[in-house]
Structure formats: C-alpha cells, structure tokens
Amino acid sequence: MSKKKLQTPDLGYLNLGENIAVKYQLSPMELIDEALLNKEGMLASSGALAIDTGKFTGRSPKDKFIVCDDVTEDTVWWGDINIKISPAKFDQLFKKMTSYLNDKKIYVRDCSACANPDYSISIRVITETAYQNLFANNLFIRPERDDLGITPEWTIIAAPSFLADPTTDGTRQENFSVINFTKKMILIGGTGYTGEIKKGIFSVLNFILPLYKNTLSMHCSANVGKDGDTAIFFGLSGTGKTTLSADPERRLIGDDEHGWGKDSVFNFEGGCYAKCVDLTQEKEPQIYNAIKFGALLENINFFPRTKDVDYANIDKTENTRVAYPINFIENAILPSISGVPKNIFFLTADAFGVLPPISKLNVEQAMFHFMSGYTAKVAGTEAGITEPQLTFSACFGKAFLPLHPSKYAELLGEKLRAHQVNVWLVNTGWSGGAYGIGKRIKLSYTRAMITAALSGNLDHQHYKKHHVFNLMIPLHCFNVPDEILDPSKTWNNQEEYFIKAYELNNAFEENFRQLEQATHSKLYEEALKLC
Secondary structure, eight states: OOOOOOOOOOOGGGTOOTTSEEEESOOHHHHHHHHHHTTSEEEOTTSOEEEOOTTOSSOOGGGEEEEOSTTTTTTSOOSSSSEEEOHHHHHHHHHHHHHHHTTSEEEEEEEEEOSSTTTOEEEEEEESSHHHHHHHHHHSBOOOGGGTTSOOSEEEEEETTOOOOHHHHSOSSSOEEEEETTTTEEEEESOOOTHHHHHHHHHHHHHHHHHHHOOEEEEOEEEEOTTOOEEEEEEOTTSOHHHHHOOTTSEEEESSEEEEOSSOEEESOSEEEEEOTTOOTTTOHHHHHHOSBTBEEESOOBOTTSSOBOTTOOSSOSOOEEEEEGGGSTTBOSSOEEOSEEEEEEEEOOTTSOSOSEEEEOHHHHHHHHHHOEEEEOTTSSTTOOSOEEEEOGGGOGGGOSSOHHHHHHHHHHHHHHHTOEEEEEEOSEESSSTTTSEEOOHHHHHHHHHHHHHTTTOSSOEEEOTTTOOEEESOBTTBOHHHHSGGGGSSOHHHHHHHHHHHHHHHHHHHHHTOTTSOHHHHHHHHTTO
C-alpha cells in the first residue's frame, strides 16, 4: 500500500499566497530530480549531486545581523561578530522576501535540531533551490512522518536570488543573514552558500541553550568508546580535529556541533558538512565513502571530460564541501546521544613550537584556554602570510557566539567541577623550533598521546609543571619518546625557546585582556593569574 501524500502545511504565517508552488518534504531522490530539472547541478560519478553555490563559496561574517530588541539588547555580545539591525529593517526585508517568493516555486522542509528530545527545536526551512533543501535534509535531524506539518518553532527562509538594497534595507551589501530571536526567524538572501543555513541555527542554539536550558553549546566533534566513555575534541581549522576524532575503535556522535546538557552530550545535527580539499580514500575513508547518491558536493571540479571529482583542484575555492546524513558514516551512533564526557581535548597547531605536545589542565586553566581558542596560521595558508600568525577564536567558535565568551566558559567550569572531567591541551603543531626550523609533531605520537589519555594510561602522578605556561606535562607516555613530551628539550637553544614561550604567553594575556570589559571580574581575575 502506498503512503498517503503529505499535505502541504499552512504558510499563512509567512504571508505566502495560496497559489504559490510548494514542494513539501521531498525525498532526496525527488530533490535531486528537481535540482537536475532546474539545472542547479549535475551528478558526479559517485552518484552525489554536485552544485556551485555561486558568488559566495563561504560564509560572509560581516553580513550577519541580529535584530536588536527587548530580547537581545542586553544579552547579545554586540560588536563586529554580532551586528545590530532594527526590527523595522527586519520586517521590511521579510516583506520584500516573501513578496519576491510569491510567484516562485519553493521547497519546504520540516526538520529539527538537537538529538536529545529534551532540548530539541523544530525548524521549517524554505528554500528557493532544491539543492538547499537537500542540504537541510542532510544536515538537520529528519523527523518522523507523524511530526510533520505542525507550525515550527523556527523558520528559515533562504533565497539566493533575492538581493537586498543596502541603501534602504540596513544591510552592508546585497547579501545578508539576519536572525530574529523574538519572531524566531532567519532570513538569508543574496548567497547560495548552504553553510549560512547551518551556522544560522548553530548561532540560535548558542543563544537559547546557555540562557534558557543551562546547557553548554559547543563547536566540537565527539565520539564514544566501547565502554561508553564520551570524548570531545575542540579545535580550529588545521589542528587535526576531524582526523583525530575519526577513530575506528570509537563511534562518532557528531563532527561539528554539540550540546552538553544535564546528563548527556548530544549532536545538534543529523549530518556532516566536511571539507573535501585533497580528500582521498586513504586519508579520510569515512568521508570519502560517504560521498554517494544523496550527498551534496559543493564547488568541486571534475577531471577533464569526466564526472570524476578532482579533490585537489581548488580553482573555485579551497572551501570545497560535501554534506551527507550522519548515517552515511558506518560507525556513527544513532540517535546521536551519549553520556557526559570523560575526556576533553583542546587541539592547537602551535607554529611557534613552544607548547607541550600534551598537558593536563585544571578547571581554571581549561576555562582560560577555552576562552582563548588559540592556534596559529602558517605561511602559505592564506595570501599575505609569510610567517606564523597568532589566531584566537573564543570558545573555538567566536564567529557563532551571540553571548559573551565568559558565559560559555562559566558553564564549562560548572560542568567540569560537577563531573570531574579530564581536560587536555594537545599541540598538533611544531616542536624543536618554530615553523621553518622545527618539525611538526608526528601524527603517530599525537594519536598515541590521545589513546593514552582515553585509556587512562596518563592517570599517573609523574608530571612536572611548565615554567612559563604552568601546564602539567606528563613525564612518560606509552609509544612516545620522553624528550618529545617536554618542548624545551627539543630545541637546540634553551634561551631562544624561553624567549619564544614568553612571547606566546604575553599574547595569551593580551588577548584575554581584550575580553575584559564584558567579562565577570571574578572569572577574569582568576584566569589572568594563569598567564
């Protein structure tokens, strides 16, 4: 017996007319057919739909706005990360967007975020293109049939062809992303980059979960061992977060966004949005094998006269991506929920070669390094960079924090104390000298250190304190030479090592002082003692 056709939900609350052509809750196959019909993309030889996102191949942070009203005026961390827009300008954009869509074919999808139902929010995603709707299907949590059609808590409207008028709409350019926490809507226009949809909801959860649910929202990957021990991996681009959290001996909870609630860690998403640059089956087999029918490839290039993807070709962008449901990963855990973490890893690629390869943090140090979110960009990673540059991204996700970083750090501290979690700072960068002189720490050593931490083999008393950073360094670790564990011993010149170490320590302190103004004084004073 065939399933009863789904009834199109009432879109009256969006001022969308009854005569609008609505494609509701299409299956991946139907969406791919629509995308091909609309000439939005083509099928790669793997079966994945390959599309181009147009002018924008990444997020546009300077064009992300939050409506400033009674809900947000005194709570949001306003500045260059969270830019104000008035309720009147939002209403104006909303009216213009819905009017623009009223004579278009649109794609409507009901879904949700947060695998733990105690924290779940329902979402309706309305898109101008079929591929954007396929992205929403892959990245958000796919509801049961009985849960469809109900008016959602949050609505996203994404129309790449709709352009704002900066002179009258309050935007900087023709493209924009606007979050309205009072009306629970996100408007995205002028850009076809799907990451704006994903990160829009992440920003929403970063606001409502800490404020209203006492839940820590986290930009991290997470996995769980055979004994049910949860591990969390924080890290900025280039630190090895994806590589180190992908462990065949452990099951994947999620690769990017999670919440830490009262008694669980849970994935916000129902899928993964992985980078594809230089992807090979040997290096990243899980991601490579997930690129099949139903997956969405963005801004890739093909080998000439074929439909085979050339993952090394970055003519369009270095930010080539693939979006796929999490069940495309063989060892993913479903539903994506586990217990509170036993171990947390802060990953940093220190190009100055002075941080220990692994060190154990107390609660105050964990809060400090969480707020710092340190790594280093090295020469060749971006145009104009000729020597290592410090990068600090608060809570390892500054671009997505509606609240001041201190709010998240305080929540982290509360949970660490309540559950006695092990926190580790892991340097995946250089040793024996700075970038260009020293060598990058062997991946095999880093894996051995993380394995030792996860297995409890670093739960011994043989530690010493670093003279500059006050970090506790293990003296021994299975499968790692002792001299590797103390970075000062890998440098030929001890004096040069400590000069560089104090230079980095001063940078930590200066970065933290910049957060002082809106940071609670007690937290600030305690953390600053660690510098």
